[in-house]
Every structure is written in structure tokens, then in C-alpha cells.
Amino acid sequence: MLETRGLRVVGDRVLVDGVDLTVAAGETVGLVGESGSGKSLTARALVGLLPRGLRAEGSVEVGGTQVVGASERLLRGVRGRRISLLMQDPFTMLNPLSTAGAHIAETLPGRTSRQEIARRLAEVGIDDPAVAGRHPFQLSGGMRQRVALAAALAGDPELLIADEPTTALDATTQHEILALLRRVQEARGMGVLLITHDLRVAFAVCDRVAVMYAGRVVEQGPGAELAAAPAHPYTSGLLGALPSVERAMERLVGIPGSVPRADEVAGVCAFATRCDLVAAACTEARPPLRPIGRDRLTACVHDAAGTARPPLAETASLTVPTAGPADGEPLLHVEGLRKRYGAHTALGGVSLHVNPGETVGLVGESGSGKTTLARSVLGLVTPDGGRIRLAGLDITDRAALDPRERARVHRLVQCVFQDPSTSLNPAMTVGAALAEASARAAPGDRIGVAELLELVGLPAAYAARRPKALSGGQRQRVAIARALAVRPALLICDEPVASLDVSVQAHVLELLRGIGRDLGTGMLFITHDLAVVRQIAARTVVLLKGAVVEEGTTSTVLDAPAHDYTRRLVSAVR
Amino acid sequence: MPGTVRLGGRARRLRRSRPGPVTLLSGGILALMAAAALFGTWVAPYDPAAQDLALGATMPSWAHWAGTDELGRDVLSRCLAGARSALLWPLVVALGTCAMSTSLGLLAGYRRGWIDAVMMRVVDLLIAMPGLLMLIVLVGVLGGGIGWAVLAMAVLFTPGDIRVVRSLTMAQRELAYAEAARTLGLSRTRIMFRHLLPNIAPTVVAGALLSFVAALVALSGLSFLGIGLPAGTPDWGLMIEENRGLLDLNPWAAVVPAALVTIAATAATLLGDQLFERLSDA
Numbered sequence: 001m002l003e004t005r006g007l008r009v010v011g012d013r014v015l016v017d018g019v020d021l022t023v024a025a026g027e028t029v030g031l032v033g034e035s036g037s038g039k040s041l042t043a044r045a046l047v048g049l050l051p052r053g054l055r056a057e058g059s060v061e062v063g064g065t066q067v068v069g070a071s072e073r074l075l076r077g078v079r080g081r082r083i084s085l086l087m088q089d090p091f092t093m094l095n096p097l098s099t100a101g102a103h104i105a106e107t108l109p110g111r112t113s114r115q116e117i118a119r120r121l122a123e124v125g126i127d128d129p130a131v132a133g134r135h136p137f138q139l140s141g142g143m144r145q146r147v148a149l150a151a152a153l154a155g156d157p158e159l160l161i162a163d164e165p166t167t168a169l170d171a172t173t174q175h176e177i178l179a180l181l182r183r184v185q186e187a188r189g190m191g192v193l194l195i196t197h198d199l200r201v202a203f204a205v206c207d208r209v210a211v212m213y214a215g216r217v218v219e220q221g222p223g224a225e226l227a228a229a230p231a232h233p234y235t236s237g238l239l240g241a242l243p244s245v246e247r248a249m250e251r252l253v254g255i256p257g258s259v260p261r262a263d264e265v266a267g268v269c270a271f272a273t274r275c276d277l278v279a280a281a282c283t284e285a286r287p288p289l290r291p292i293g294r295d296r297l298t299a300c301v302h303d304a305a306g307t308a309r310p311p312l313a314e315t316a317s318l319t320v321p322t323a324g325p326a327d328g329e330p331l332l333h334v335e336g337l338r339k340r341y342g343a344h345t346a347l348g349g350v351s352l353h354v355n356p357g358e359t360v361g362l363v364g365e366s367g368s369g370k371t372t373l374a375r376s377v378l379g380l381v382t383p384d385g386g387r388i389r390l391a392g393l394d395i396t397d398r399a400a401l402d403p404r405e406r407a408r409v410h411r412l413v414q415c416v417f418q419d420p421s422t423s424l425n426p427a428m429t430v431g432a433a434l435a436e437a438s439a440r441a442a443p444g445d446r447i448g449v450a451e452l453l454e455l456v457g458l459p460a461a462y463a464a465r466r467p468k469a470l471s472g473g474q475r476q477r478v479a480i481a482r483a484l485a486v487r488p489a490l491l492i493c494d495e496p497v498a499s500l501d502v503s504v505q506a507h508v509l510e511l512l513r514g515i516g517r518d519l520g521t522g523m524l525f526i527t528h529d530l531a532v533v534r535q536i537a538a539r540t541v542v543l544l545k546g547a548v549v550e551e552g553t554t555s556t557v558l559d560a561p562a563h564d565y566t567r568r569l570v571s572a573v574r
Numbered sequence: 575m576p577g578t579v580r581l582g583g584r585a586r587r588l589r590r591s592r593p594g595p596v597t598l599l600s601g602g603i604l605a606l607m608a609a610a611a612l613f614g615t616w617v618a619p620y621d622p623a624a625q626d627l628a629l630g631a632t633m634p635s636w637a638h639w640a641g642t643d644e645l646g647r648d649v650l651s652r653c654l655a656g657a658r659s660a661l662l663w664p665l666v667v668a669l670g671t672c673a674m675s676t677s678l679g680l681l682a683g684y685r686r687g688w689i690d691a692v693m694m695r696v697v698d699l700l701i702a703m704p705g706l707l708m709l710i711v712l713v714g715v716l717g718g719g720i721g722w723a724v725l726a727m728a729v730l731f732t733p734g735d736i737r738v739v740r741s742l743t744m745a746q747r748e749l750a751y752a753e754a755a756r757t758l759g760l761s762r763t764r765i766m767f768r769h770l771l772p773n774i775a776p777t778v779v780a781g782a783l784l785s786f787v788a789a790l791v792a793l794s795g796l797s798f799l800g801i802g803l804p805a806g807t808p809d810w811g812l813m814i815e816e817n818r819g820l821l822d823l824n825p826w827a828a829v830v831p832a833a834l835v836t837i838a839a840t841a842a843t844l845l846g847d848q849l850f851e852r853l854s855d856a
Contacts, residue, residue: 398641410759413757423751425773427775436758484755
């Protein structure tokens with residue numbers, strides 16, 4: 001039904017270089033890749049919606065109609081009716097001025113009736129017909145994604161392209177939406193092309209998965225087979241970097257180096273520079289996608305590439321996160337912390353503690369109050385009630401401290417923030433930012449810029465760079481170095497790897513683990529990702545709507561959850 | 575990131591390429607005018623104040639390229655010499671406005687609370703006043719010196735810019751790098767001027783150039799109304815006023831300075847636009 005041959009997306013350089021894909025009716029195909037792999041551009045090329053300045057080459061046929069080079073008029077007939085696009089962000093993809101019903105009615109063929117809209121809403125699991133009259137801001141993220149799905153399905157398309165449909169959603173909602181997608185696809189017998197960066201999602205949901213790298217497909221095959229025995233070193237590298245929910249891994253292995261630009265590797269194997277198995281044949285010509293067995297394709301010249309990097313290595317050792325001394329006074333002691341924003345209760349009496357040198361995971365969905373808690377400890381927010389003690393000092397109200405105490409607190413607790421694109425000042429070089437931070441350390445304790453960079457595994461020459469010249473993972477390393485410059489006893493990590501690609505995430509997690517181990521820094525590690533918590537935290541605290549619902553060692557919380565909510569969280573990722 | 579917005583061709587070209595023709599042209603024009611402001615009196619073929627009453631107003635000739643005015647003064651020489659006061663005072667206004675609005679806007683946007691509340695009410699009050707009318711009345715009442723005109727103008731231009739700087743500061747202070755700076759315990763002044771200011775600089779620079787343009791035009795207008803500079807000073811605005819009666823004898827005596835004001839204002843506006851795009855892209 002969908003067939004692309006040699007699809008290229010070209011701007012002032014080549015961005016997508018030769019994608020061959022087919023999606024049959026009733027089939028779910030996954031397109032997996034890290035940022036910059038070209039998967040989103042591929043999706044847009046399929047519906048003729050490329051950003052200005054880019055054009056598609058090659059052939060894209062949707063049910064026999066050629067899309068590449070087609071007129072806008074012809075494309076309008078194809079979009080919505082034959083091929084429909086479901087986008088990532090449920091917060092911006094609906095028009096805030098239109099009701100849910102209006103979004104659906106817009107693409108419904110023929111006369112629209114209230115019953116028909118109610119029926120369409122019921123199809124995506126919204127049984128309350130009153131939702132049709134609501135505006136997007138009155139709906140939750142998951143509801144919006146459902147409405148968007150109903151709108152995308154309104155024209156009864158033969159093929160649905162879902163571009164990261166669950167990335168912006170919480171774990172439990174994510175699970176529901178994916179199940180819904182699967183159900184609708186089966187009921188309608190339509191084809192689905194699911195674009196995602198999440199290998200687990202792709203393998204769980206898709207009949208076939210295509211792995212994209214540097215603008216091309218490097219491997220293709222049934223999800224389960226790919227997960228069990230990857231045939232391309234890149235796929236096995238990705239799988240090796242994936243943290244496991246089930247057990248703590250001895251070592252998280254990322255892929256060295258970074259993704260090259262598609263035009264730089266046009267004539268060779270795109271992965272050659274990062275591959276352990278590189279041979280002369282890899283750089284002589286571009287290895288074509290060749291069939292290996294049933295339904296399997298690989299662009300690797302080697303036959304047994306998958307064995308090079310064993311996926312999910314047999315590292316069942318659970319000793320990795322070591323608990324600090326449980327006796328004596330905890331490093332951080334939070335007691336009955338409360339904070340309200342207007343009518344919304346962000347924190348309703350939260351208590352927890354972090355021992356010296358211990359890593360505590362703080363798990364919760366968006367709106368659970370985990371970030372408010374972090375900001376209270378950092379002194380960026382003043383809580384309404386409760387107490388925060390840090391190394392024997394009451395820091396509940398920072399303004400009440402005298403300057404000497406305040407200077408001490410700044411050296412005790414530091415933070416690594418989520419978004420690598422804003423965590424560094426774009427106007428300052430890496431060196432200047434680190435020097436500034438290191439000047440805040442106690443006089444005898446200062447660490448030089450070069451040493452700080454070495455600590456986080458970056459070359460000293462990076463001091464002269466500006467954040468813009470760094471990748472996301474590198475920026476996050478610099479942010480970690482900046483936080484460590486004052487030698488804090490407590491490091492608060494607010495979703496530090498949530499915005500990073502899998503291979504980079506493994507590097508950063510490994511780095512943070514090493515810091516906890518070698519420097520004895522206590523950490524409060526905030527995340528929504530249970531697999532990440534499993535790898536890093538000795539103890540885990542689960543937060544729901546501003547209250548602690550469960551607390552215990554990580555293995556207890558994840559393997560034998562006591563609270564209903566934790567059980568739902570755990571089952572959503574399994 | 576999935577779904578990353580790629581830079582369009584235009585933004586990309588701007589960053590990579592050397593300055594475009596518009597930037598070069600407007601920058602060149604302003605540079606020439608600045609040179610005239612600095613060295614105009616030396617380059618001028620005649621003493622801009624030298625009168626030749628016997629000659630009177632004449633049309634352009636080889637001796638006087640832009641003709642002469644009623645008192646037989648060379649229009650070209652007066653235009654060259656006039657660049658100094660025509661450009662200097664707007665520059666003073668622009669710099670003063672920029673310094674005041676940037677520091678007050680940063681303070682209000684970063685500190686918030688009562689400082690912000692008080693400052694914003696004053697700003698509201700100033701913005702509610704009819705600007706040019708106030709200027710004329712103020713300068714008229716205060717005795718009409720150029721110093722007062724410049725001061726009054728700076729006070730009138732500042733509030734709008736404060737608002738812009740304040741709102742940008744409020745957006746920047748929420749970003750992770752600013753919170754990291756607070757977590758490090760850096761001083762407020764350091765965070766405001768070392769961290770936040772460089773990131774709003776493109777708008778500040780563009781705003782300063784716009785103030786320059788507004789002051790250039792407004793001061794020419796005041797001169798035209800006879801407020802500001804003393805009569806007889808070589809100045810573009812004043813020349814338009816003094817020579818507007820000569821439209822039949824030598825129209826160039828009024829047209830040339832008027833054109834200069836227009837060209838300078840246009841060039842500064844365009845340059846501000848281009849600078850903004852380049853800086854915010856860098």
C-alpha cells in the first residue's frame with residue numbers, strides 16, 4: 001500500500017539518503033532511529049509536507065499514487081483520505097480555538113452528525129460524548145492524543161503515520177495510547193507506520209521494524225527477531241545501551257562517537273567510524289541492504305555482526321547501586337514539605353531522606369510534584385510548610401540564612417537540569433562557565449577547568465567551545481562538570497537523561513554512576529523512567545500527586561510494588 | 575530530537591554568509607555620515623558659517639554643488655557640518671535610553687516583586703502620556719536648550735524599552751542556565767549582566783538603533799519647530815526650517831538636509847533589523 005524506493009530528502013545537503021520501505025494493509029511497521037537519523041523527515045516526505053527549502057527525490061507510492069513531485073491539489077486528496085499523520089505533541093497539534101468535535105468534523109467525509117462524532121470518539125476510547133464540545137485546554141495530554149487520533153482517522157485513511165505519538169506522554173498513558181493504536185489498526189485493517197526513538201515501543205508494537213541511521217535504513221526485520229539477534233552492529237549497539245527495567249546492569253555501554261551527516265558518508269557504510277568490526281569492505285563502497293533469512297535485511301557486510309556486542313549482556317549483578325550508611329544523620333532530610341500554587345497542590349506533605357553518598361531515585365509522572373521538590377531543596381522555590389535540613393542546616397527558607405550559611409549551602413547542593421539545550425548559557429564558552437563555577441568552591445578545594453572536563457570525559461580543548469558547538473550529551477556532561485565544580489555533597493539530577501538519545505543516555509548514566517561511586521556524592525535522581533532508576537538508584541521513592549505513595553530499595557519497589565499506582569507504572573513498561 | 579525544526583534556508587544563509595548588500599549599504603551610509611560628523615568641518619569646501627549676502631540664494635553650480643541659502647552660505651558645507659549635531663544628539667539619546675532601559679528592565683524582570691510593580695506603574699504612566707506633545711511643552715517650558723530636549727526624549731523613550739527588556743529577562747531567568755547560576759550562588763548583578771544580558775543583547779542593540787532613529791526624526795522635528803538648537807547652527811532639521819521659504823530660489827537648500835534625515839533614519843532602521851537577525855542567530 002505504501003512503497004518507497006530510493007527516497008532522498010535534499011536541502012543544501014543530503015539529509016535522507018535512500019530509504020526503501022513498504023507497508024502493507026493491516027501491517028504495523030516501525031521506523032526507529034536516534035535524533036538526526038532522518039526518520040521525521042522521511043515521515044513528512046511521505047505526505048508531501050517537507051519544511052521549506054527541502055525536497056524529496058525518488059519514489060513514494062501510496063496505493064499506486066506517486067507522491068513525490070505531485071501537485072498540491074493531488075496531495076490534498078491523498079492526505080487525510082488515504083494517508084494521515086498523527087503528530088507528537090498533544091499540546092500544540094490541536095487548534096486551541098476549536099473544540100474536539102470540530103477537529104474531527106473537519107475531515108469527516110459527507111455530512112457530519114453528532115452521532116457520527118460520538119461514534120468516532122468512542123472508537124478511540126472516549127465514551128463521554130460531551131468531550132466533543134470541549135476545547136483542547138480542558139483535556140489531559142492523553143485525551144488530546146486520543147482526540148488527535150480520532151481526527152487523523154476521520155477521513156478513513158488506508159495508512160496512518162504516527163510520528164512519536166507517545167513521547168510527550170506519561171508512562172501509563174503511553175501504554176494506553178499504544179494499545180489503542182494497535183486495537184484501532186486491527187479493527188480497521190489499515191497500515192500503520194510508527195516512528196519512534198524508543199526501541200522498546202517499536203519492538204513491542206510493530207510487526208516489522210526498520211532501523212534508520214544517518215539518513216538511511218541499516219536494518220529491517222520482525223521486531224522480536226531484531227531484539228533477539230540484531231544483524232547490524234548499530235542495532236546491537238543500541239540494544240546494548242538500553243538500560244534494563246528488570247535488572248541493574250554492571251556497565252552501561254554507549255556507542256562511541258556521534259552520528260555522522262548523511263552527505264559525509266554517502267559512499268561508505270555510515271556506521272564504519274563507530275564500528276568495532278570495520279573492515280576494508282565497509283569503506284570501499286556503500287553496503288546495500290541485503291536479505292539474510294526470511295523478512296530480514298541488513299546493510300552490514302559481515303554475516304554475524306550481531307554477536308559482536310551482546311545485547312542485554314548477562315549482568316545480573318544487583319550490587320551496583322550501593323546504599324550509604326543508614327546510621328547517623330542523613331545528608332538531606334525533608335519533612336512534611338508542602339507547596340501550593342493557587343488552587344493546585346504541588347506538594348502535600350512530602351517526607352524523604354538521602355544518606356551521604358547514597359543515590360535515591362524519585363519517580364513520578366508530570367504534575368506529581370517531583371520538580372517542585374527539587375526546586376525547594378535548591379532554594380529556587382520557598383515551600384509553604386514543612387522542613388528541609390541539609391547536612392544539619394535548616395534550609396527551608398533560604399532568605400532566613402546569613403550570608404556565610406548561604407555560601408555553604410551553595411557548595412553543598414548542586415543540580416543537573418533536564419534540557420541540555422538550555423542548561424548552558426549560550427553566550428559563554430564552556431571554559432568560562434566552568435571557571436565561574438569553580439571560583440565558587442571553597443578556596444582550598446578548587447578544581448581547574450581542564451580537570452573538570454577530564455572528570456566528565458571531555459577533551460580539555462572543549463573549554464574554548466560554545467554550547468552551540470556541542471551535542472546534547474556533551475552539553476549535559478559540561479552541566480555535570482559545572483555542578484561538580486564546587487564539590488557538592490548532594491547532586492540533584494532533574495531528568496538529566498530524558499532528552500538524550502539511547503546511546504548517549506548510557507554514557508551519561510554511566511558517568512553519573514561513576515561519580516556516585518568514586519566521589520561519594522549523594523544524589524537525588526528525578527526521573528519518570530523506571531529502567532533508569534533501576535540502573536542508578538539504591539532506594540526509590542514514588543511520588544503521586546504531591547504525596548509519597550511508596551518508598552523502599554529499588555529492587556523491592558520495582559519487583560514487588562506494594563501500591564496500586566506503582567504496580568500500574570511497572571506493568572506499563574513490562 | 576524527534577520532530578526537530580530544521581532551520582529554513584534563510585536563517586542558515588544569514589549565519590554562514592558574509593554581510594548582505596543591505597547591511598553593507600546601510601552600514602556604509604551611516605559610516606559616511608559618521609565621518610562627516612567627525613571631519614565634516616575640515617572637508618567642507620567653505621566655512622559653513624561664512625555668509626555672502628551679495629550672492630544670496632542660488633541654485634546648484636560648480637562652485638556650490640548644492641547651491642547657497644538666503645544668506646549666501648554654502649548648503650553642502652552646512653550639510654557636512656550639520657551631520658555632527660544631527661547625529662550626535664540622537665546618539666546621546668540612544669545610548670542614554672539603552673543604558674537606562676537595560677538596567678531597569680533587567681532589574682524589574684529579574685527581581686520581580688515590589689520593585690517590578692512600582693517600576694511598571696511608572697512605566698504605564700509615562701507611556702500613557704502623549705510623547706511628542708509632552709516633549710514640545712517640556713522643552714518649551716524648560717527654556718528650549720538642546721540638553722533639555724535630549725533628556726526629555728530619553729525619559730520618554732525609556733519606558734517602552736524597559737517593557738521589552740523586562741519581558742525578555744523574565745523568559746530568560748526561567749531557563750536552566752539561569753537557575754544553575756542561582757544554584758551556584760552567583761550575585762544578582764553577575765547573573766543579570768554576565769548571564770542574562772548577553773542573551774537579550776540582540777534585542778537591546780536593535781532597540782538602541784530604533785531609539786536613535788526616533789530621536790533623529792524627533793530632534794529634526796523640534797528644530798523645525800524652533801525648539802532645541804539655537805538658530806544659525808548648522809543642523810539638518812534647522813536647515814529644513816530656515817530654507818523652506820527658498821523653494822522657488824533654491825529648493826535643494828531644504829531638500830538635501832531633509833533627504834539626509836530620511837536616508838540616515840532608513841539606514842539605521844535597516845541596520846538594526848539586520849544586526850538583530852545576525853546576533854540572535856550567532
